[in-house]
Amino acid sequence: MFHLRFCTRLLWGSALLMQSFGLITVAQAAGQQDPESATGIQHKQQVRARQFMVVSANPYASEAGYQMLQLGGTAVDAAVAMQLVLGLVEPQSSGIGGGLFMLAWQDKTKQLHTLDGRETAPAAATPDWFVQDGKLLDWPQAFVGGKAVGTPGVIAALAQAQQKFGKLRWEQLFAPAIALAEQGFKVSPRLHMLLSGSRHPGLQRFANSRDYFYPDGKPLPVGFVRKNPAYAALLRSIAKDGPQAFYQGDNAKAIISAVNQATINPGQMTDADLQSYQPVWRDPICAPYREVKVCGMAPPSSGSIAVLQMLGILNHFELKTLKPESVAAVHLISQASRLAFADRERYAADPAFSPVPVAGLLAPAYLKQRAAQINLKADNQQITAGVPEGAVPLGEAKALEYANTSHLSVVDKDGNAVSMTTSIENAFGSGLMVNGYLLNNQLTDFSLQARDKGLWVANRVEAGKRPRSSMAPMLVFDQHNQLQMIAGSPGGSRIINYVAQSLVAMIDWQMGPQQAADLAKFTHRNDVLAVEEGTPLVHLPLQEMGYQVRVTELNSGLHLIKRDKAGWLGGADPRREGVAKGQ
Structure with missing residues (x-):
């Protein structure tokens, strides 16, 4: 009632x-407010509250x-x-x-x-x-x-x-x-x-x-x-x-x-x-990254698992020493994404209909094994799904998810928060x-x-079933279980890349949320490396490493909040019309 x-x-x-x-x-x-032009990126100010x-x-x-x-x-x-x-x-x-x-x-x-x-x-x-x-x-x-x-x-x-x-x-x-x-x-x-x-x-x-x-x-x-x-x-x-x-x-x-x-x-x-x-109501899924804990949504979300897999793989590399828009950074993040997407295509689905080996996919030993597959000097041409503990034989088939959706991030005066995609x-x-x-x-x-x-394909149509999704609302906590960051984005299956990149930016590179949202975007869904047109990424020598590169519009819509000593910082992606507002 x-x-x-x-x-x-x-x-x-x-x-x-x-x-x-x-x-x-x-x-x-x-x-x-004059929303930014939908055809170009406009600078936005980081908001403090x-x-x-x-x-x-x-x-x-x-x-x-x-x-x-x-x-x-x-x-x-x-x-x-x-x-x-x-x-x-x-x-x-x-x-x-x-x-x-x-x-x-x-x-x-x-x-x-x-x-x-x-x-x-x-x-x-x-x-x-x-x-x-x-x-x-x-x-x-x-x-x-x-x-x-x-x-x-x-x-x-x-x-x-x-x-x-x-x-x-x-x-x-x-x-x-x-x-x-x-x-x-x-x-x-x-x-x-x-x-x-x-x-x-x-x-x-x-x-x-x-x-x-x-x-x-x-x-x-x-x-x-x-x-x-x-x-x-x-x-x-x-x-x-x-x-x-x-x-x-x-x-x-x-x-x-x-x-x-x-x-x-x-x-x-x-x-x-x-x-x-x-x-x-589902149990959250969480995993460590560097000195923090990152949490997200369980299946049928494939987004949070894939983000956590990417971070778990990247845990084996020192990203903080790399420049955000360098060849090395783009290469490592792209390879981690390829590995996560390969697993996603096979295993992610509604758990009420197909068992999803979440623990196996996020197990440190498994992610270490996946990280070891990365060639530091070249694109790995043959990345397929791994076999985590708990996996069952399944077929693979892609499902298209287009670059729409919306995300909102909120924190109230009592420290309660929502990340919702x-x-x-x-x-x-x-x-x-x-x-x-x-x-x-x-x-x-x-x-x-x-x-x-x-x-059988895990993500096939069945009566009463929930379709797989790449939506990846995320929260980040410190070692004392204090909320530090709120993240999420629209963007279809590219959501996974957008969110993972923003978390790396805020954690490894100590960027504020607006800086993280502003970063030039790139995505790899185990198909081609897409780099954002009009950015320095276009000029990186990625093809020499074996990548098939596609220059395109990458319409992320990150809405990020990060704690600092004085309160909260908010950032809205300049590629869309969003705004941060606080008190």
């Missing part, structure tokens, strides 16, 4: 909202979280308000139609809680879910429409987290998003750019999405004040009645209708799929829009191919 305090009725007149919670300030403060800090992907969301902390709310309270706003102002990346992973640190009890709000496959799903007319769909065919939609987990997860760790009334957390949806928010350069350049077939084919994002047949222009009364109305219902207003009744009917009657790839979602959804997968998800929000396409995070060389 939903907690009684969530069901308290409030008078929700917009004037009352604005007067009670300062929402004129939300709109004005966010509107006064003594009491609390928020960092998120959009000024409106950071302002909402900041206001919750000013009202005496917890880090979880702030995270709820920020997510609800992000789903409105950054709809392409996350929202209540998707899923999340949350790390929630409680400083008084020195306990870390991790919550899996990942989407689930419908009961009708089978390993051949993406086989049509006897032929396996490729990813561009599969991700659009109803078949790609998993049961959303965001609202259920946020409600459980807030009931456990919140202080403010549930209703209060909805106020910023409701007011912005009713009064309107200014369309950002990034949203406009993604709409202008989108090749997502669903945005033009599905009427609700087309009418919302392309009024008069053109993409929403920068600065356009976009209102979303349908989203506001739904949020009012959820604020009043709790998660049941999302998973039952009119909203549930709208989801089912949109999914099952989609004009592209109709799905098979039912009332039971929605009403039976439950988030999962949240997503609807591809930009604009499935393309299906109901009640002012987009539905995810997370089922294409499964391997579309169920078997490989006669063996």
